[in-house]
Amino acid sequence: xxxxxxxxxxxxxxxxxxxxxxxxxxxxxxxxxxxxxxxxxxxxxxxxxxxxxxxxxxxxxxxxxxxxx
Numbered sequence: 001x002x003x004x005x006x007x008x009x010x011x012x013x014x015x016x017x018x019x020x021x022x023x024x025x026x027x028x029x030x031x032x033x034x035x036x037x038x039x040x041x042x043x044x045x046x047x048x049x050x051x052x053x054x055x056x057x058x059x060x061x062x063x064x065x066x067x068x069x
Contacts, residue, residue: 038046 041049
């Protein structure tokens with residue numbers, strides 16, 4: 001059974017497992033603050049943000065097509 005207190009290490013370390021070097025290498029390049037902020041949103045808020053991003057991407061695509069003509 002895993003310990004609840006993780007202040008001394010990652011979940012894998014607390015469980016007695018060695019950290020995976022590949023995962024640790026990727027974690028260096030991830031801004032986990034953005035993940036935490038996104039997880040504070042409701043599912044509906046996340047979908048609304050996704051739809052806004054999709055609209056923006058479509059707008060950029062159209063602008064690129066107009067510029068290439």
